[in-house]
Each structure stands twice: as C-alpha cells, then as structure tokens.
Amino acid sequence: MSAATYSQPEIDALWRTLRERRDMRHFLPDPLPDGLLERLVEAAHLAPSVGFMQPWRFIRITEPTLRAQIHTQVEAERRATAAALPSRNDEFLQVKIEGIRDCAEVLVAALMPQREKHLIGRRTLPEMDIASVGCAIQNMWLAARAEGIGLGWVSFFEPDALAALLGLPPGARPLAILCIGQVEAFYPRPMFADAGWGRRLPLAEVLFENRWPEGAGGTPTAY
C-alpha cells in the first residue's frame, strides 16, 4: 500500500459523504437491501480503537415487542429531557428526535464488559473506549449515507434500563440506539439547526493555536 494520494474523484466522494451525512429521524418502511446491515457492521468494525480493544458490540433488534419496549423507554426520556430544560420545553417536544417505530432496522450499540482489563492508551483516559465507539458508529453512518440509507443515533434512554431489557452483563453499557433505513430524502442541514436549536460554529471558534484563548468558552445553548 503506498502513501499516494487518492484520485480527485475518490477524494471528492469522501467529502460528499462527509457533507451529506445527516442524523435521520424520518424513515420509509421498506427493508434494507440484502447484506447491507452486515456491511454497515463491517464498516463499524474497521474503525480504530484504543489499544486495538474493539470495545463495540451491536445488538440487532428483530422482535417487534422488544422494539416497542425500547421506544417506550426513549419516549419517557424524551419527556424527562423536555421537563429538565430551563426553557423552550414545549418547543423541544415538537422536534422529531427518533424514528424507532418506522425504520427498517434498530441496532443497539454497547460498550463491552471487562474494559478495565484494557490499559493501553487508557490508563489515564478510560473514556477512550467511548471515543472508539464514536469512531465505529461514524464509519457506519458514512457507509450508510453512501448507499443512500439513513441512520439516526438516539441517546434518549436510561442506560441501566436498556441494559436490563437486553440482558447486558455487568460492566457493559449501551451508548446508542441506531435507527437505520430507507429515507425519502436526506435533510439539507442538521435538524436541530433547521429547528432553531443551534448554529454551526465558525471554524475560528473551534481551532486555536498553542494555548486556549483567554475567554473562549463552550458552545452556547439555545435554552
């Protein structure tokens, strides 16, 4: 394998995917193409992981009852979040945040148990396992987008309740409910941006030189 740059059309294809990937919440009922789900898990599994620990595990939900129970948990947390916001509570409830009942496939992504045995690259940063799962799901997201398939990452749930529902062993922890399916169209912009819940920060606000600039803070909230 050489260090040669890819062809311009290859670079452009990657950038198209980076720009057009969206967190999707509206789905068509059609099934996924044959073999696509496995390809998406393969894409995730090609991700880097700290100390090569591969901390990600995926649970495909095929029982309709289980999917309905997951939806119930998410709906409860959506309402608890709305109640916890300091303002715009009702407005938040009008933003669609998940398509669990409509999408073709639901996958739950979880951290594996016994991660404390893995010290390399996380002796002082144990949260590197979470970052690795983020990398894996981002791979899956991009692979889905390139094949015209939508993916939404839902993090509105109580992790212990979801872990109990799916029989996770002690030490494992769910991080994502992934909704995957055909879509009518991809949103042109992030849905929270379109709904007035944020704006893309200018690059100058996220890129500094040598030291943190005096007075630079976090991203403002919309509430």
Next chain:
Amino acid sequence: MSAATYSQPEIDALWRTLRERRDMRHFLPDPLPDGLLERLVEAAHLAPSVGFMQPWRFIRITEPTLRAQIHTQVEAERRATAAALPSRNDEFLQVKIEGIRDCAEVLVAALMPQREKHLIGRRTLPEMDIASVGCAIQNMWLAARAEGIGLGWVSFFEPDALAALLGLPPGARPLAILCIGQVEAFYPRPMFADAGWGRRLPLAEVLFENRWPEGAGGTPTAY
C-alpha cells in the same frame, strides 16, 4: 438532495478509505500541503454531535518548546503504562506508539468547558460528548487518508497535566494528541495487530440478536 445511492465508484472510494485508514506513528518531516490542516479541521467540524453541541476544540501546536513538553508528558505516561501492565512490559515498550517529534503538525483535541449546560441527548448519557469528539476525529482521519496524509491519535498523557500546559479552562478536558503528516507508506494492518497485541474479532463476536448472548464477554487482552 435526494436519497439516491451514490455511484459505485463513489461507494468504492469510501470503502477504500475505511479499509486503508491506519493509526500512524511513523512520519516524514515534510510539511503538509497548503490548506490541508484547515480542511482536516473542517472535516472534523462536519461530524454529528449530540444536541448539535459541537463539543470539540482543536489546539494547533506551533511552538517547538511546547511540542517538546507534550512529548515529555507522553513519554512519561508510556513508561507508566508499561509498568502497569501485568506482563509483556518490556515488549510493550518496543511498540512505537507515537510520532510527536517527527510529524508535520500536532493538534490537541479537547472537550470544551461548560458542557453540563447541554442536556439534549445527554441527560442520562453525559458521555455522548466524548462520542461526538470520536466522530469528529474519525472524519478527520478519513479525510487525511484520502489525501495520503497519516494521522495518529495518541492518548498516552495525564489529562490534567496537558490541560495545565495548554491553559485549558476549568471543565475542558484534552482527549487526543493528534500527529498529522506525510508518511512513507501506510501500514497494511493495525500496528498492534502486527506486533502481536491483538487480533481483529470475527463479526459474529460483535453482532448479536435481541439479547446479549449467555457467556459473551469482552475482547481478550494480550497480557
């Protein structure tokens, strides 16, 4: 924007990037092409983030003294990790884990401060901010690979010490030292795999159905 599948060459380009991306630790001294560093930060900034919070901040290290101090911190943690391993301690020290002194550019990626104000999608899962930074760095990694540029994510450091060195405000936390630069060749396999520190798990060990299978555990360690 339509939901149409990309062309086969576009899909193939994405998969080539997913397969050929590597965590790099060997770099050539040559500078990056003009504008590339900014493009990589732009790729990161296109990542999804929980509640659109964009929790990532990047600090470009241009002062040689600062780079040397960062390297000293990493070297100390590399040795502390080797001492903490239950076996193979000397063998671990022979694996190259970073190229901080050789690469063209060093970026430190950090979580922004005041994240506790952001509740959407993380009331019960506060670690979603870390997952979002993982997504952002994965975007950057893939964009670098497509342009023939290597990137390595170094997580051997004491976060409080690195935060102090770079003047991070309370609540901010560094997650990555990113080494970015020209490379002679990309590794054909992950370096830890080649060095006998792990094997890629079969897909069947990371993909389950409906419930966690009885007896399924974590990834075995090599020590």
